Amino acid sequence: MQPTASERAPYNGLTQAEPTLPSSAYWDGENYQRDLDAIWYKNWLLICREADLAQPLAFRRFRIGTQDIVVLRDDTGELRAFHNTCRHRGSQLCQESEGRLKARLITCPYHAWSYSLRGDLVRVPSKSLPDGFDKADHPLYRVALSVWRGFVFINLQEDAAGSAQASFDPASGNLGNWPLETLVSGHVLRKVMHCNWKIFWENFNECLHCPGVHKDLSRLVPIYGRGQARRSRMDAPCRQ
Numbered sequence: 069m070q071p072t073a074s075e076r077a078p079y080n081g082l083t084q085a086e087p088t089l090p091s092s093a094y095w096d097g098e099n100y101q102r103d104l105d106a107i108w109y110k111n112w113l114l115i116c117r118e119a120d121l122a123q124p125l126a127f128r129r130f131r132i133g134t135q136d137i138v139v140l141r142d143d144t145g146e147l148r149a150f151h152n153t154c155r156h157r158g159s160q161l162c163q164e165s166e167g168r169l170k171a172r173l174i175t176c177p178y179h180a181w182s183y184s185l186r187g188d189l190v191r192v193p194s195k196s197l198p199d200g201f202d203k204a205d206h207p208l209y210r211v212a213l214s215v216w217r218g219f220v221f222i223n224l225q226e227d228a229a230g231s232a233q234a235s236f237d238p239a240s241g242n243l244g245n246w247p248l249e250t251l252v253s254g255h256v257l258r259k260v261m262h263c264n265w266k267i268f269w270e271n272f273n274e275c276l277h278c279p280g281v282h283k284d285l286s287r288l289v290p291i292y293g294r295g296q297a298r299r300s301r302m303d304a305p306c307r308q
């Protein structure tokens with residue numbers, strides 16, 4: 069398939085009108101899978117604050133696309149992330165969304181294989197194991213984890229290396245003057261959005277709708293009431 073004109077053209081600083089994505093980008097399953105593979109399964113993702121898992125044995129689960137990930141603080145204080153999947157028959161290991169592990173082992177609820185908090189398989193109850201079976205060959209699938217100034221990131225790419233910080237856009241500004249490590253969560257609001265993820269971010273990143281939809285906010289922050297947006301989207305028609 070030939071790239072469209074806007075795909076060929078270099079980034080224009082949003083100084084000219086660009087069409088929106090085609091509607092299939094928001095509902096088509098293949099497009100969604102492509103988003104997952106190209107973005108969500110490849111990049112460092114901010115998932116929580118370090119303080120959210122402050123105590124040893126604290127854990128929390130995160131859903132990224134079809135992937136169920138468990139992040140925990142082990143008994144030495146180290147944060148670790150794994151696919152929440154047993155290496156035996158693929159059962160879900162941690163069933164609750166967050167909490168504190170009851171032991172220094174993660175034991176599968178299905179046939180009781182047990183893993184250390186480092187992800188190593190340490191116990192298999194079966195008396196008859198196949199020849200050549202070596203527990204060392206069956207650790208949990210590890211997920212790369214990186215902490216930057218109190219923010220916890222994971223990266224689902226199999227060979228992910230480096231740090232979240234190394235992936236930041238240097239042009240995004242110098243945050244050195246901000247005491248980010250000292251931030252604490254004051255309030256948490258969780259919401260499930262019944263829409264394609266891009267719908268949310270596009271609306272978040274522009275305020276064309278603010279004067280009409282967020283009247284109180286626009287009164288509080290007058291710039292929002294001016295209906296400003298990425299200008300390219302303001303005049304551009306939707307595509308089918």
Ligand code: FES
Pocket residue numbers: 154155156157158159176177178179180181
């Ligand atoms: S699926 Fe986990 S022990 Fe069998």
